[in-house]
Amino acid sequence: MSRCTATYRLYDDKADFRKKAESIAVGMTVGSWTELPQAKRESMQKHLGEVLQVDVHEPEGAAPGERYADVTIAYPDINFSRDIPALLVTVFGKISMDGKIKLNRLGFSDHFVQGFPGPKFGIAGIRDILGVHDRPLLMSIFKSVIGLNADELREQFLRQALAGVDLIKDDEILFENELTPIEKRVEVCLKAAEAAQKETGKKLLYAANLTGPTSSLKSQAKKAIGAGANALLFNVLSYGYDVLHELSSDPEINVPIAAHPALAGAFYPSPHYGISASVLLGQLMRLAGADLVLFPSPYGSVTMPKAENMAIRDELISRELPMKASMPVPSAGIHPGLVPLILRDFGTDVVVNAGGGIHGHPMGTEAGGRAFVQAIAAAQQSIPLAQYAEDGHPELKAALDAWGGER
Amino acid sequence: MSRCTATYRLYDDKADFRKKAESIAVGMTVGSWTELPQAKRESMQKHLGEVLQVDVHEPEGAAPGERYADVTIAYPDINFSRDIPALLVTVFGKISMDGKIKLNRLGFSDHFVQGFPGPKFGIAGIRDILGVHDRPLLMSIFKSVIGLNADELREQFLRQALAGVDLIKDDEILFENELTPIEKRVEVCLKAAEAAQKETGKKLLYAANLTGPTSSLKSQAKKAIGAGANALLFNVLSYGYDVLHELSSDPEINVPIAAHPALAGAFYPSPHYGISASVLLGQLMRLAGADLVLFPSPYGSVTMPKAENMAIRDELISRELPMKASMPVPSAGIHPGLVPLILRDFGTDVVVNAGGGIHGHPMGTEAGGRAFVQAIAAAQQSIPLAQYAEDGHPELKAALDAWGGER
Structure with a gap:
């Protein structure tokens, strides 16, 4: 399955970052998962986002506002057309507005990159x-x-x-x-x-x-x-x-x-x-x-x-x-x-x-x-x-x- | 002279906000002013930005990071074409990258607005x-x-x-x-x-x-x-x-x-x-x-x-x-x-x-x-x-x- 990835930094003093990451991976792809019947899950699997990594940074004695996590999520290419607006809306459309979150890195699949000839010179x-x-x-x-x-x-x-x-x-x-x-x-x-x-x-x-x-x-x-x-x-x-x-x-x-x-x-x-x-x-x-x-x-x-x-x-x-x-x-x-x-x-x-x-x-x-x-x-x-x-x-x-x- | 305006909030613990505002008004329009010969100033006057207002907020005993100013600058319409990309580059292009500055309001001149029919319905x-x-x-x-x-x-x-x-x-x-x-x-x-x-x-x-x-x-x-x-x-x-x-x-x-x-x-x-x-x-x-x-x-x-x-x-x-x-x-x-x-x-x-x-x-x-x-x-x-x-x-x-x- 060909996928692009996005790495975010999320700041939150208390959040369960793993749970938050899962909710992004599901919410920005298939919308809901646990409620889906088994048959539906099978057909939806190829559209489902996946949490690849969650690194929580929580130094001892961290002051309020200092706790964060770097989270990487994979988004199946099949969900979006091969253009930058679609990629950005997929990986950072709605969630850009959901708390302290910054988009720090993208990972392009081979399939996605093939839509872009890149610099001519x-x-x-x-x-x-x-x-x-x-x-x-x-x-x-x-x-x-x-x-x-x-x-x-x-x-x-x-x-x-x-x-x-x-x-x-x-x-x-x-x-x-x-x-x-x-x-x-x-x-x-x-x-x-x-x-x-x-x-x-x-x-x-x-x-x-x-x-x-x-x-x-x-x-x-x-x-x-x-x-x-x-x-x-x-x-x-x-x-x-x-x-x-x-x-x-x-x-x-x-x-x-x-x-x-x-x-x-x-x-x-x-x-x-x-x-x-x-x-x-x-x-x-x-x-x-x-x-x-x-x-x-x-x-x-x-x-x-x-x-x-x-x-x-x-x-x-x-x-x-x-x-x-x-x-x-x-x-x-x-x-x-x-x-x-x-x-x-x-x-x-x-x-x-x-x-x-x-x-x-x-x-x-x-x-x-x-x-x-x-x-x-x-x-x-x-x-x-x-x-x-x-x-x-x-x-x-x-x-x-x-x-x-x-x- | 028809002009659009932009109001910014600038944060800085020490800056002379009036001076900073003047430097934006000049820098984002004619580029330099004090160095110009008088004759040149006359022909450039119609292109020059103007500081309309500087409100400094400096509460007594303000903690570091709390001092700010709301600054309004007028930009002559003659400087930019009547489209949103030109307006945004004019009022927030380079200066968006110059310290703590947020664009909080725009003021559109009648001339500028006339380029926009607005919502059809x-x-x-x-x-x-x-x-x-x-x-x-x-x-x-x-x-x-x-x-x-x-x-x-x-x-x-x-x-x-x-x-x-x-x-x-x-x-x-x-x-x-x-x-x-x-x-x-x-x-x-x-x-x-x-x-x-x-x-x-x-x-x-x-x-x-x-x-x-x-x-x-x-x-x-x-x-x-x-x-x-x-x-x-x-x-x-x-x-x-x-x-x-x-x-x-x-x-x-x-x-x-x-x-x-x-x-x-x-x-x-x-x-x-x-x-x-x-x-x-x-x-x-x-x-x-x-x-x-x-x-x-x-x-x-x-x-x-x-x-x-x-x-x-x-x-x-x-x-x-x-x-x-x-x-x-x-x-x-x-x-x-x-x-x-x-x-x-x-x-x-x-x-x-x-x-x-x-x-x-x-x-x-x-x-x-x-x-x-x-x-x-x-x-x-x-x-x-x-x-x-x-x-x-x-x-x-x-x-x-x-x-x-x-x-």
Whole structure:
């Protein structure tokens, strides 16, 4: 019997967690069991959920509110259609509202996973496009773009491109607007990218923000691709995972998709409720086909505990899934001094992603990008940043002076 | 300048909440302000967010963790497209991940609201279809339907219909399946509804669960309507509000839509994070066009604090919005003894919704439905349930004996 699993953390000072787990396993599948006649039980057996594990954590002298259990339940695939909405409603629909319960992990059956082609490009595919295989990638974020016209946008794009970044992404709060509709943004920015490439010799991906009514997203994406778009940015959680899945599995949408974590904080930070960051931004983003996944780093301004960050990364690259790996993009408050930390924690398969850390550089945007390029080069060679900075890299030196080095 | 507003609760033991609010108002709109040259400020003024209110709650001798502020910020409509994903990303995208912050209320500008026709039927329209204007409606929920074939489904439907309920809804975990695809469910159930109507004289709405890939939902809905469906059930939060909005504003989907709250518990229960129940299940469900909205009641098994329930109801029926009112459906663990409480809190414009309280009745499903019909009649006449039960209503008496009366 093919089954998906869900692991929850339940907090309760007194509950019989085993009983509670059984009631979830029955209640979220066949509804009732003990009352069923024997013949009915036989036909229902294949639909019945099963408690696989109950680990009660009850330290001696635990204060009120500290007692919890990690519970894993298996749900027969036969009960739900092979899509993320059905899976989520099955494993966390009603019970999300029933006391202190957090969904901490999913386990996908082979059968379920086969419904998901996953990322079209993934880490290797993005590297192939850019022709960069041996170092972390560098992404720059448009800043303060609301109200800018196409010329102003082009100007900001060019400065970032000349800095030598590999990817540039739209601000996630830039929606369809009259000044810079997506096909126009793509057109002016990619022209600027070409101009910059003549100077830098570097290829560049520009992730344009895909917005608007759900039913128009595919045509918007194709319009953008028609105008030359070579990547897309998408606010997945405001639309739903299934929308990303449909976009990523459309053969005509043949560019990498970067998933933005906007709204994720409504789900993951509470210990008692919601969905863990590794399910939300790790397992489900990859399943739905995100080639790159942004999430708050443990280093910068908007922070997430490091263990959760590592759990996201593990899910994005885990070999347990047959699909391509998604590129982790720890974000927010990143400055060059943090680069060695990022590489230590994530290895080479990571995107160093900066907004303020590039645009806010004391010597300007171009210098801001170069400081990161230098920091990555130093970290790759295990040269201390301060030493590398002194060694003829004034942009890195200015960044370290402004924001500090490794912490 | 037309603007939408968002009210947040921020917890922090030390923060300068005014400064924090200013940083949100600037950061989530124009990005930076103090650094901008004067000329740029003039052109950017119309895009700039504004802090409208900061109420700091800092009781003397407050324990750590108790200090908070309620902050209201106005966001110019010109910054975002007129859809719910854009609004949510604008007001709660990045900042949902930035410390203890909960989105507690939205304020919609006239301009924004004009993009949303709202519920096609609403309370009045549902009453017109059913021909019932003077009493609460009664809804019954299919139970334990996974694995049932069409005959078994029909049988369960008929028993509920004969009990005299006004609406019957699918279990939200019943997805597209080979045994009972939506058009087959609709066909057999509505035939049973007709048969029952000959006995009861009552019209009946059957809300069939709309599931499957996002892009197929409209055609699924039309297939169901073609087969005679007179209502739909939809797991809104697993698909996104915009999908509901697109369904509800399609002229061919001319039946009431009931919004199920599956997954809502991942957002609303924490005091520190997420989105309040009144935004999630009140404001946004109505805006997106739900005719009926289910949510956990404060009475039953899966509970929500009463103040939150009343806040949902207020948003569903508020005259501040120009659109039709959505019907509140407080759910979970409802039994006949609770009917007077429900009417006291919600008035007449409410759906009394029961699953176990009907199917689990000691005298069977039909008696379970009749017990509710009796409880509603008694409560409408302000007759104590116990008295009405003794007065020739054995089904109500059995229910009160089993589950108790008003608490």
